Amino acid sequence: AQSVTQLGSHVSVSEGALVLLRCNYSSSVPPYLFWYVQYPNQGLQLLLKYTSAATLVKGINGFEAEFKKSETSFHLTKPSAHMSDAAEYFCAVSDRSSARQLTFGSGTQLTVLP
């Protein structure tokens, strides 16, 4: 069984400040990990994915995430927040089986303050 925990359902940062969204996973096998972003009234959009090729993964819009096996974490960061980054962010883990289902975290709502 696999699971994802996102710490903090709401995170607020000032424009230009560091964005850090936390994700911890539980998996009995080496996982594939994903971050998605959802803007208001839109579907989920893939930000980045970890597939075991490199522990530091770069995604779209200046986001990146680092896979840390020892901490079972996959936190999402961005050095400088923009107003346009305000959205809900979901961490997800794939079970690597033939089914390839994703287990999603409960989401973190990011607010960017001017």
Added chain:
Amino acid sequence: DAGVIQSPRHEVTEMGQEVTLRCKPISGHNSLFWYRQTMMRGLELLIYFNNNVPIDDSGMPEDRFSAKMPNASFSTLKIQPSEPRDSAVYFCASSLNAGGSYGEQYFGPGTRLTVT
């Protein structure tokens, strides 16, 4: 490239009516997923198909919900009869489930269903 297409984008119906939501996955993808999103319950997986075959429908809330995938390019989610508690945003997502793929799913824009 066209992404996942869902229709209608908005649906308002009265309790007891039948509702049909439609999805066209990305061409070449062989897995399709239906999700429901609400404020209270978050994102829930309802059912998924692999190569047009339903693999797991354990997330379907009750017998009022049914889903079909008659071919690789079309799927429907039907609610009959609809109830106010079915009000939610319904997402369809597709992915390529094959050797070398990692399971990333691509989501449609969603159908916002309101049952009065």
